[in-house]
């Protein structure tokens with residue numbers, strides 16, 4: 001029986017009043033069974049929108065993902081309830097250039113007079129590499145330590161689903177089997193990790209929404225959502241539309257590495273998180289993300305072979321760098337803006353309707 005989810009504990013997503021993004025639903029079970037039409041639908045969604053639902057129904061792996069995502073949803077809520085002091089013990093500044101706790105203050109105060117925060121935890125304990133023993137684990141709160149087996153299991157299941165999707169890409173791209181898998185070997189260091197996100201209750205502001213526009217840096221992202229708030233910018237019109245959270249459906253999106261490997265054949269779509277629409281707007285919002293990334297030393301550039309060879313060459317080739325450098329420079333450093341599959345990096349102020 002499919003695991004129950006906690007979506008019904010929240011006010012419903014407002015079906016009638018807001019426009020939702022046209023995400024295709026791809027069955028994990030059918031991908032596992034190598035179903036041709038489903039695999040084609042998966043590939044088309046990856047080219048056209050760069051976002052789709054992964055329907056977990058009927059798949060043992062899917063059931064495991066949903067039930068563990070539910071448990072991690074509870075864990076992330078507990079994590080963000082730790083005192084600011086405890087969370088700041090594992091702040092990014094103290095630990096690592098990328099992993100750790102981060103927050104942005106909002107210009108609103110809680111009843112106790114503290115500033116509200118938007119927070120995230122790229123947990124060092126949640127790096128895929130900690131689980132497979134590729135490096136020395138970084139410090140982490142006891143709460144995370146206590147839940148190590150759950151995080152480890154979720155990481156393994158996310159990677160199983162992602163590795164399966166990579167083999168489908170290899171077939172459709174007409175690449176030798178193993179081409180993408182060999183750039184994502186589980187035993188090698190990479191930026192794969194779980195992220196906890198929490199947004200405080202706040203009004204919509206254009207400035208904050210715009211500041212949050214981004215694409216994901218890596219390969220495939222698996223996202224679990226309980227409340228609305230995720231928006232994607234539709235190709236063509238540039239209109240922002242909500243992604244509706246649906247029980248049993250995970251949201252999958254492609255990251256920049258797949259765009260670079262395929263010379264723009266696959267799409268990483270611009271998205272952002274804004275306050276949930278009414279009647280969900282009075283609630284703190286959490287999401288759970290698994291990011292997969294190429295191995296740290298992989299150079300992000302177009303691969304050779306298959307359909308990729310038919311892609312046009314750009315007049316202004318993008319600078320080549322390793323996956324590790326791309327992630328660090330994009331998240332902390334000098335490569336600012338929104339990455340688009342057609343135009344490279346674009347400043348947020350230029351990112352107007354119709355550009356993607």
Ligand SMILES: O=C(O)CCC(=O)C(=O)O
Pocket residue numbers: 195197216223225229230271272273286287288289
């Ligand atoms: O919270 C969400 O729904 C999406 C989060 C996201 O896009 C990210 O963390 O990269």
Ligand SMILES: [Fe+2]
Pocket residue numbers: 214215216271
């Ligand atoms: Fe994202």
